[in-house]
Amino acid sequence: MNPLTADERAAALAALPGWTLRDDGKAISRSFAFADFRAAFGFMAQVALLAEKQDHHPEWANVYNRVDITLTTHDANGLTQRDIRLATAIDRLA
Ligand SMILES: C[C@H](O)[C@H](O)[C@H]1CNC2=NC(N)=NC(=O)C2=N1
Numbered sequence: 437m438n439p440l441t442a443d444e445r446a447a448a449l450a451a452l453p454g455w456t457l458r459d460d461g462k463a464i465s466r467s468f469a470f471a472d473f474r475a476a477f478g479f480m481a482q483v484a485l486l487a488e489k490q491d492h493h494p495e496w497a498n499v500y501n502r503v504d505i506t507l508t509t510h511d512a513n514g515l516t517q518r519d520i521r522l523a524t525a526i527d528r529l530a
Pocket residue numbers: 491492493494507508509510511512
C-alpha cells in the first residue's frame with residue numbers, strides 16, 4: 437500500500453480530532469487517559485484484538501492510566517490508509 441500524499445494526510449487528520457501528524461509526516465499519534473491502570477489495560481486488550489483483526493499493529497506505551505499510541509505502516513515506511521482505518525476503529529473504542 438502506498439503512503440498517503442500530503443493532501444490525503446491533511447484530509448484524514450481533519451476527520452481524526454485528537455490525532456497529530458509527526459513532523460516527518462510518516463506517523464500519527466494520540467494519547468488516551470483512563471481512570472486507572474485497569475481501564476487503560478482493558479483498552480489495550482481491545483486494541484490488540486483490533487490490531488490482529490486488521491493485521492496492523494500499533495507502536496505504543498503505557499504508564500499507569502495513560503496509553504500513547506503511534507500508528508505508521510512499517511512496510512510502506514510511511515502513513516497509509518491502514519493507519520487511518522486503525523485510528524478510526526480505536527477512536528470508536530475509546
Ligand atoms: C506480515 C504482516 O502482515 C505485516 O508485517 C504487517 C503486520 N502488521 C503491521 N503493522 C504495522 N503498523 N505496519 C506494518 O507494516 C505491518 N505489517
